[in-house]
Amino acid sequence: MEKAVAEVKVSSIFIYPVKSCRGISVSQAPVTPTGFRWDRQWLVVNYKGRAYTQRVEPKLALVEVQLPNEAFVENWEPAESSYLVLKAPGMDVLKVSLSTPKEIADGVSVWEWSGAALDEGADASKWFSDYLGKPCRLVRFNAASETRPVEPEYAPGHQTMFSDMYPYMLLSQESLDALNELLKEPIPINRFRPNILVNGCEPFSEDLWTEIRIDKLTFQGVKLCSRCKVPTIDQKTGIAGPEPNDTLKKIRSDAVLRPTKKQQGRVYFGQNLVCRDSLTGGGGKGHVIKVGDLVYVLKMVSSAEEAAA
Incomplete structure (x- = not known):
């Protein structure tokens, strides 16, 4: 069953050529x-x-x-x-x-x-x-000689380059807005280093997306993105503070989102993705995502507790 959730669109695309440097x-x-x-x-x-x-x-x-x-x-x-x-x-x-x-x-x-x-x-x-x-x-x-597999229990057969865990990470503007409402000082999206920012959905609804389509390409929502200390670092100054992680611990910890699951002391913000399509052959035509593309939610779970993490 395919449904466009309201009208979810790609609002920004970010690429980080050098790991941990600016996007x-x-x-x-x-x-x-x-x-x-x-x-x-x-x-x-x-x-x-x-x-x-x-x-x-x-x-x-x-x-x-x-x-x-x-x-x-x-x-x-x-x-x-x-x-x-x-x-x-x-x-x-x-x-x-x-x-x-x-x-x-x-x-x-x-x-x-x-x-x-x-x-x-x-x-x-x-x-x-x-x-x-x-x-x-x-x-x-060196893609000619090396492969770096992602966690096989979550996305067997998929690989990435030097990103932390998975090839793609998606966040919604609404999730950031909901977090910023709780912070004394709002923070920009660059604290979270997503690849794909979408808007037009409910806050944190990306937690639930297990399969989406953007333009012609299908992506699998593999697992919730657990966050390290990098979101606490102001990307303009390089100086770390307690937020947003202190607030995330109150609203986005596994104890809050996944109380019946094994507790790992993690906080989650965003969804890790892999591309499900074969990207070989056909001269690579159409394998591009653009700002403004519609996002269709093809499969979803009913709560963060059911999502992989």
Whole structure:
């Protein structure tokens, strides 16, 4: 049964090319099995190859990221003059070629995953090392040789690049508005780093969506998104405070939402997604989501208690 819930639409699309650095708001984005194209394709690592994130290095929140506008057009391929451009306070501009690097960095790790990545070279390494004040390298996911599976018990066969858990994360504007009504200081959506922001639904209704269609593409709602400390970091200053997590603990903890389930001390805000469609063949046509696309809810559960988490 297909129903458009009122008129739910995609209101914003965000891509985070470098994990834990600033996102880019775009009007459309090509969909791939591992997430939107360019999303979390780069990662800053320490001298041991371990991922740096805002949890440990909140200054990453101040790194601005730019890609060519045409990078979000279907089937676009970089030219030799195409760059990822990075800016940060007190730093010269860094330009990283979008051509595939030749160097390999072994022993790169993100959470439980480790593998080889592409090393973006000495200039990028020096830039991040100078900025964070400790040895760093900038690496790119090597999709030609590596795969990073998501949790097999939730979405077997699916994979992602350097995002925390899943290829896509969706939130509704109404959920953010409901949270902001409870906060002394309202916070912007960038605290939660979603890929897809929708509007036109009831607050927190995305908790219940197990299958949705956006334009021609079908997405599975895999599990509620449990939140870490990153939402407490002001993305303009890199300074952490107690909110919104203190308030989320009161209204969005597993004790509140899922009282009969095993308690894990988590708070939830948003829904993790995978794309159900085969994205191969057909020249990749139509595999784009645009701001303004309608969202159709195909399957849903009746309460957050029934949702996977």
